[in-house]
Amino acid sequence: MSTLAVHDHDLTHHDEAHEHHHKATFLNTYVFSQDHKMIAKQFLITGITMAFIGMILSLLFRIQLAYPTQSFPLLETLLGRFAPQGRISPDFYMSLVTIHGTIMVFFVLTAGLSGTFANLLIPLQIGARDMASPFVNMLSYWFFFLASVVMVSSFLVQKGPASGGWTVYPPLSALPKAMPGSGEGMTLWLISMVLFIASSLMGGINYISTVLNMRTKGMDLWKMPLTVWALFLTAILGVLAFPVLVAGVVLLIFDRSFGTSFYLSDIVLNGQVQPYEGGSPILFQHLFWFLGHPEVYIIIMPAMGISSEVLSVNSRKPIFGYHAMVYSLIGITLLSFIVWGHHMFVTGMNPFLGGVFMITTLIIAVPSAVKTFNWLATLWRGNIRFTPAMLFAIGMVSFFISGGLTGIFLGNAALDVNLHDTYFVVAHFHLVMGSAAIFGMLAGVYHWFPKMFRRMMDERLGYLHFWLTFAGAYMVFFPMHFMGLDGVPRRYYAFTEFPSWNKWLTVNVFITWAAMLSGVAQLAFAYNFIHSIFWGKKTVQNPWNANTLEWTTPIEHLHGNWPGELPTVYRWAYDYSKPGSEEDFIQQTVPFSQTMSSNLPHDFEDNPGGLEEYNKWTATHKANEPVK
């Protein structure tokens, strides 16, 4: 069926035999698959693998921070020249923080999160047979895979991977002689990013066109689940913002390899006057953060969507303020394009601009606050089931609050003067977009695992995983705020040169051990994940009693999702515990005519015919009711 997906949208019957016009082989089923469900799984597994790599990198530099004077011969065995005498070298430390950031931000929380859930949920939740262009969708995954391989392979080059920080500010990243990582490692980083952005664009365009064109009958925009809204707006953000990074990256490639001076001027490196003239390093920062700030919303919005859905399903309650939730997502999408300058308050950017960016930045806190309050209101008077997914969704909200509030400090230009680039920032973004987004992603994995793999994950290991990770993440990031308030800069290889920071040494040891604990907890997840794929308990069709369309598809995957006709949608996705209904959930495919006892006048706001029927029914029903 592949490319015919758009056309067969209105066909009433779908011929199974016609669908498989090519034979299903291992190669086209598991490797070069064009089925959105398989591509989602590919994104997920690649994303999880990258997440483990990123996590191991972070543990390596945590070891250095906790034990800066100790030698670990094992490190030399494993890392060779990067850890001479069993101690991580300063340059490799920089590589570790750089690649950790890059992998986590782009490969895990952008591709791993959006890629997985946009692919899985958009067609399934809007009632489409596949993506608008399954072939481009497949390309999107393989570009991402290639980008991952190139990024990880940079550990194999002589001078090590890129090491100028994940923001790769020139001139540091533009001058190969400025640090070892700015050589081939940086070249590979740039190649990898270009591939990655190509992947992201192909995916994003697909997600947008699928949501806009391929919704099933009755699925108007205001009936879409919040997951689809979030993924849709995320895709729009990505499509508009990522090309700007390509522009920035291409100019950087020119500066590095073709002798241009877009970002370079007045440079004397190691006593040698360099020929660059007329460029501006600040230009790169503008281009980078024009993507970079929308990027953090690209990361957090899918997590918000997933958490909204999971919180609602497991509270057995409609999400509170559905419209407000959508409008706040739209508000965040629009505002996120005009706040990038808050990363640049102290860079030498015109102070007046700083003031403007401070205003826009603090405005964006309003929709975020609305979302938080709505989540809390969703929990209020719910009937709460603690599935692992639910716990992770609650954890996501908790991190979002904790990290979001410190954003009010950093968005304030006056306060940012002293906090910029300190551990306070590290604590802030690891909570608000790192931990919150990864918890949203894990909530999604636990929640939709039965849909993806037809089996259930072990709940008890899920609880263990959640509580260890949740407590561990707070133990890691909470104390960092105070290091930041003591003026400890981030990306410092060792604090040993500063006697006044000796007091933070024990805190560093504590943080490292908390990080180890969280790391070990992820092995519980990895075991649970892999074990459940093969030997987990078989799932039922709708294990969580949820309303959305994906749970109306058969457990066995088939190319085209629904056998026969596509389902028709009659109602929004959040009719949980509706008074008058026997079940505590009413799926989107159930027409109002079948639920007369639970209908509300509100359900017929834009449906005068239905309202008339409803009024008639209530009138007759009241007449028949015995007088009390």
Place this chain on the structure above:
Amino acid sequence: MGYIKGLNFKRVITLFSILVLFGNNMIFAQATGATPAKVDWLEVGYYVLLFVLVCLAVAIIGRVLNVYDLSLKMQGKKGIKWNNFNAYICLGFIIVGLGAAYWSITVQGSMTLPESASKHGVDIDNMFLVTSLLTLTVFVITQLLLFVFPFYYKHTEKRKAYYLPHNNTIEKVWTVIPAIALTILVVFGFFIWQEIENSTEVKGDLNVEITGHQFGWYLRYPGKDGKLGNVNYTLVDAQNSIGLDTKDPDAIDDLQADTLVFPVNKPVRLNIRAHDVIHSVYMPHFRLQQNAVPGLPTYFKFIPTITTAQMRIKTDDSKFEYLLYCNKICGGGHYNMQKVVRVVTEEEYLVWIAKQKPFLNTPATTKPEAKAPEVKVAALNKDADKKVLSTRLALNN
């Protein structure tokens, strides 16, 4: 033994495959070092064994719970109530968590910077305090609700959730209140920001130049004329580390220094430059930070208000020094680019400045013509140079 059976073949295989998968990740950078230090494999084995034991313990506890669950069910009971279990942990977590947060804020919070040693820093600290009180209140309330609601409304068959799709009044309330609170913060922040960033030069300011390079700082003080002479990066060489323009009469008497010394209560204008990559002048005790960008001179004007000697008494630390750090990633030596900053009385400052040596030791022998830049750069005459420097800040934005 039932417990041992639980660790059946499949599980062992899975565990093994995980170890292999993630073990492989560790080895991607394998290479031969010169003389590798000896690995104590016994110790490594000890940690691996410890990990295996923990896994075993988890597996055994899992089995025990399974058996317990089954025996409960055989007695006609409902089995382990995991839902209630998690609800109680939620409650426990928020109690312990808020307690730990309180401990962290009071104990670790008191390990932070001492009071601001600059005039504008006092405003920043006040702003910080107000923001902290506001956000901490919101933090405690929202986190409490977030964990108490799940505990209180945990699942029971007896009750149905309350169908509440929306309530426009309350939604308006909690949109408007944060908006008002944030507006107040923005307005105050905006004024303080404007005040801090006003680095216009006024007569009587002490101009000090600081130039970042890998990995250190060059410091330049004006000579008797009170003016810093021009610099031009194309003139940098072994003798002239910052590219001082020897043709400029203002430059001849400029002084070099090793320590940043400022007289107390006098406005100081830091003129910030960088030679190679971006650095950042960060002096947290003064609540001061400004990036040093190659090709883009930046400034920060402030008034130090507490001398080092006074601060030593206040912090009860006889070795206390103000420090300047580099706070923008700049290479392998980024973590060690500190400079000591001293704030002294006016008299002490005059004594100190008199001892400083001029930048150009032998001004007669350094002919500007002799320092032909290695690379062709469009020669700018002095006036044009000045013009470029003064307008570049605006142009680059």
